[in-house]
Structure formats: C-alpha cells, structure tokens
Amino acid sequence: MAAVWQQVLAVDARYNAYRTPNFPQFRTQYIRRRSQLLRENAKAGYDPLIRKQYVKLRWQLLAQRYGPLSDQNSFRAYSNSIRSSRTTLDRMEDFEEDPRAQGARGHRRSVSRGSYQLQAQMNRAVYEERPPGCVVPTSVAEASRAMAGDTTLSENYAFAGMHHIFDQHVDNAVPKVQFANDDKHLLACCSLDGTISICQLVPSPPIVLRVLKGHTRGVTDFAWSLSNDVIVSTSLDTTMRIWATEDGKCIREIADPDGSELLCCTFQPMNNNLTVVGNGKHNVHVMNISTGKKVKGGSSKLTGRVLSLSFDSPGRILWAGDNRGSIYSFLFDMATGKLTKAKRLIVNEGSSITSISARSWISREARDPSLLVNACINKLLLYR
Structure with missing residues (x-):
C-alpha cells in the first residue's frame, strides 16, 4: 500500500508546477497536504487493486486538465522504479525547462532521478550556448526547483510590502x-x-x-x-x-x-x-x-x-x-x-x-x- 500511495503522490508532484502559477507557496502546501491525506488513506486498508486503478485515473484526469507531460508508455516503467523505502517528497520528479524542447513538443520534459547523468549531458549543450554571465543551472538542482513550480528565486522571494518596522535600536548598528x-x-x-x-x-x-x-x-x-x-x-x-x-x-x-x-x-x-x-x-x-x-x-x-x-x-x-x-x-x-x-x-x-x-x-x-x-x-x- 505504501508503494501505491507514493505513486499517486509522484503523479501529483509531476503536475505541481501547473497549479496556481501566481502562488508558488500554495503548490508546496498542496503537495504536502496530499502526502498527509494519502498516508492516512493507506492505513485504512483499501483494496490495493482499487488504489492502483485510482493511480491510472488520477494520471488521466491530470493529463486532461493540464496536458500530457511525457509519453504515457513511460508511466509503467516510472511506477516500477519507485522504491517504498524513500519518501516521495525526496524523490519528486524534476522538470527541465528547455526552450527548444518546448517549442518542438509544446510541454516540459520530465526527468527522473535515474536518468540524471544522461540528462546532464543533453542539457550541457543547451546551457553552454547561453550568453556569458548567465547563471548556469545544473541537473541536480532541479528537484528543489520542481517543488517550487519552476519559478525563479526572485518570484519565490518577491518583496511584497513592509510587514513591520522595529525601530528600538534606530540610533545604533544591529550586529x-x-x-x-x-x-x-x-x-x-x-x-x-x-x-x-x-x-x-x-x-x-x-x-x-x-x-x-x-x-x-x-x-x-x-x-x-x-x-x-x-x-x-x-x-x-x-x-x-x-x-x-x-x-x-x-x-x-x-x-x-x-x-x-x-x-x-x-x-x-x-x-x-x-x-x-x-x-x-x-x-x-x-x-x-x-x-x-x-x-x-x-x-x-x-x-x-x-x-x-x-x-x-x-x-x-x-x-x-x-x-x-x-x-x-x-x-x-x-x-x-x-x-x-x-x-x-x-x-x-x-x-x-x-x-x-x-x-x-x-x-x-x-x-x-x-x-x-x-x-x-x-x-x-x-x-x-
């Protein structure tokens, strides 16, 4: 049962970047809440066959809502690769944003942890063509970026107004x-x-x-x-x-x-x-x-x-x-x-x-x- 609910959460994680694009904090909160609920449901002892069917239905619904992420035939191989000994939050699939891939296929390419080495080689050619001085992302940094919904640092830490000013030490430095x-x-x-x-x-x-x-x-x-x-x-x-x-x-x-x-x-x-x-x-x-x-x-x-x-x-x-x-x-x-x-x-x-x-x-x-x-x-x- 543990493997099944982790598969469900993994499917949700792959689509997490598309949820509420203007509120990246909600995406992280949403996926953590989903993890909690799925764990609780797994303890209830539902029929594993029904849960497996739910995985497929969840995949189809998300694909219908947001569009396909990758070849559907890869789902079975992806599901079999999940190990129940690791939490899904540590194993979220990574989103590699490649402008040329998006232009050709119309969606993001999903990259599993098992293919980091190959993906890094594929991405290197793209990154090396960027203008000098640009921040060069690495394949191993994509896990955290995926959790944040492929948003930039400036978007996630945008200054949204002054909450409060403490001025009790205004006349001297605060070390x-x-x-x-x-x-x-x-x-x-x-x-x-x-x-x-x-x-x-x-x-x-x-x-x-x-x-x-x-x-x-x-x-x-x-x-x-x-x-x-x-x-x-x-x-x-x-x-x-x-x-x-x-x-x-x-x-x-x-x-x-x-x-x-x-x-x-x-x-x-x-x-x-x-x-x-x-x-x-x-x-x-x-x-x-x-x-x-x-x-x-x-x-x-x-x-x-x-x-x-x-x-x-x-x-x-x-x-x-x-x-x-x-x-x-x-x-x-x-x-x-x-x-x-x-x-x-x-x-x-x-x-x-x-x-x-x-x-x-x-x-x-x-x-x-x-x-x-x-x-x-x-x-x-x-x-x-």
Missing part, C-alpha cells in the same frame, strides 16, 4: 538578529547601544516584549539556549551575560579571562552549560556559565580577532573565523570541554569572516555537511 529555536514568531536582536530586545511577531501587530539592559557598551553577539529560556550575550565592555528570557533579568555576569572585548559567542549544542566565546585578543574560550570560569584545556589562539563561531549539530566540531580571513576547525571533547585544533583554511588574506553557519543537511542538492560563510569580499561562500 545580529536571530529567531528562537523552532519558533518562527519569537526573535531577538542585539545593538551597539548596549541592549538586546526580544520581539514577538504574532498576534499582530508585532511588539517588543522586553529589552535586556545591563551591558555598558555595545552588544556584539548573542545566542539562544536550546529551550529558549536563556540568552547569552557578549559585549565590548569585556563581559558576557546570561539572561532569563521570561523576565529579562541578568542571571550572571562573567568577565573575559583576558580582559578583552568579547566579539562572538555560541552555546555548546549538547550541553548548554558550556558557552564558547571569542575575543579581541585572538582567543577562543570555552566557559562554564554555572561556575563563571573557563574550562581547562578549552582555550585556543587564532591569527586574528575572533568574529564568528559555529558548532556542528552534534557539537563535536567547532568552527571559528577571524578578521584576517582564516577559518579554524576544532575538535570538541564532549566529556571535558577541551578544544583540539584541527585545520586552518585561509579564505582571503585580510578579509574578515563575519559569520559562519554550519548545517549537516542544507537541501536536496547539498546533502553533505556544509558551512555557509560570510566574508568581507562581497561574497557568500559555501564549503563542503
């Missing part, structure tokens, strides 16, 4: 804005005016829930704890502070071991009692926020001022970027908090690494662990 963990309606931002504000987006209108005051100089960075009940912040006043988000009170103030300006911070993902900070004297320190002391063996020196920090999701690897264009990786000992320097990568000599974001899974096209790096060379860089 960081970050949503709370798993909460799309709660965010915080820090400012060089020495405060941190916690904002709530719903119900409308959005409001500033509270402002955290205590730092005597600009706040350079902050991080939410895993449960969002605590925020840690670093400041140019050489201290880090621990805040209770519920009432905005400062729980603890900890001075930098080197007496230097603190420029960045991050929680240890698996142990929020440990926080890593980077300072202006080129040092990274692992701090125990309960004792207010640095962890033995939890310090290391970089070539420049430490501007950015990021852990991988298991908390075993720490990356740090400095103002001289270098990214360092460290092995983190979960038992002791000790840091062991691993590798150094020079992105661009003398260019500050202002932000690092580590992800173990970014998209269907980038399944390897990846680092998104913001460097002061007018570029965002993605590293494997």
Whole structure:
C-alpha cells in the first residue's frame, strides 16, 4: 500500500508546477497536504487493486486538465522504479525547462532521478550556448526547483510590502538578529547601544516584549539556549551575560579571562552549560556559565580577532573565523570541554569572516555537511 500511495503522490508532484502559477507557496502546501491525506488513506486498508486503478485515473484526469507531460508508455516503467523505502517528497520528479524542447513538443520534459547523468549531458549543450554571465543551472538542482513550480528565486522571494518596522535600536548598528529555536514568531536582536530586545511577531501587530539592559557598551553577539529560556550575550565592555528570557533579568555576569572585548559567542549544542566565546585578543574560550570560569584545556589562539563561531549539530566540531580571513576547525571533547585544533583554511588574506553557519543537511542538492560563510569580499561562500 505504501508503494501505491507514493505513486499517486509522484503523479501529483509531476503536475505541481501547473497549479496556481501566481502562488508558488500554495503548490508546496498542496503537495504536502496530499502526502498527509494519502498516508492516512493507506492505513485504512483499501483494496490495493482499487488504489492502483485510482493511480491510472488520477494520471488521466491530470493529463486532461493540464496536458500530457511525457509519453504515457513511460508511466509503467516510472511506477516500477519507485522504491517504498524513500519518501516521495525526496524523490519528486524534476522538470527541465528547455526552450527548444518546448517549442518542438509544446510541454516540459520530465526527468527522473535515474536518468540524471544522461540528462546532464543533453542539457550541457543547451546551457553552454547561453550568453556569458548567465547563471548556469545544473541537473541536480532541479528537484528543489520542481517543488517550487519552476519559478525563479526572485518570484519565490518577491518583496511584497513592509510587514513591520522595529525601530528600538534606530540610533545604533544591529550586529545580529536571530529567531528562537523552532519558533518562527519569537526573535531577538542585539545593538551597539548596549541592549538586546526580544520581539514577538504574532498576534499582530508585532511588539517588543522586553529589552535586556545591563551591558555598558555595545552588544556584539548573542545566542539562544536550546529551550529558549536563556540568552547569552557578549559585549565590548569585556563581559558576557546570561539572561532569563521570561523576565529579562541578568542571571550572571562573567568577565573575559583576558580582559578583552568579547566579539562572538555560541552555546555548546549538547550541553548548554558550556558557552564558547571569542575575543579581541585572538582567543577562543570555552566557559562554564554555572561556575563563571573557563574550562581547562578549552582555550585556543587564532591569527586574528575572533568574529564568528559555529558548532556542528552534534557539537563535536567547532568552527571559528577571524578578521584576517582564516577559518579554524576544532575538535570538541564532549566529556571535558577541551578544544583540539584541527585545520586552518585561509579564505582571503585580510578579509574578515563575519559569520559562519554550519548545517549537516542544507537541501536536496547539498546533502553533505556544509558551512555557509560570510566574508568581507562581497561574497557568500559555501564549503563542503
């Protein structure tokens, strides 16, 4: 039964680009809702033969409504190729938009994952003829594009008007804005005016829930704890502070071991009692926020001022970027908090690494662990 409902969803996915062309968000919502309903129906134990007949009828109805996508004879081979061990949302068929193919056949060509290599060779000739400077798409990037309905980035992220303006920090720079963990309606931002504000987006209108005051100089960075009940912040006043988000009170103030300006911070993902900070004297320190002391063996020196920090999701690897264009990786000992320097990568000599974001899974096209790096060379860089 699982294979049958996945076949039904796969048919719907192939036609998803034609649904509500002016509302790409609806297409994704529609296909996910279809997936949910089909899974629930599969548990009801309907006759598999009836469900298989439904697949064919669904195909015919969609073809009648939107037109055929490809040779109908390929449907049987396509259906047999579906494996029930993978979800259909990860296996959606890809739409390759070829102007010459559309002119000759009047519709998009559908490309299954099994024919990526052949399709890439066929597409290369088309892409190489495009004018210099054009973005060259790749065959392996079509899965996400198909889910978005073959629309462009500008169409999917079109600016549709100002929802709200928070102006509580209007007189000073705002170094960081970050949503709370798993909460799309709660965010915080820090400012060089020495405060941190916690904002709530719903119900409308959005409001500033509270402002955290205590730092005597600009706040350079902050991080939410895993449960969002605590925020840690670093400041140019050489201290880090621990805040209770519920009432905005400062729980603890900890001075930098080197007496230097603190420029960045991050929680240890698996142990929020440990926080890593980077300072202006080129040092990274692992701090125990309960004792207010640095962890033995939890310090290391970089070539420049430490501007950015990021852990991988298991908390075993720490990356740090400095103002001289270098990214360092460290092995983190979960038992002791000790840091062991691993590798150094020079992105661009003398260019500050202002932000690092580590992800173990970014998209269907980038399944390897990846680092998104913001460097002061007018570029965002993605590293494997």
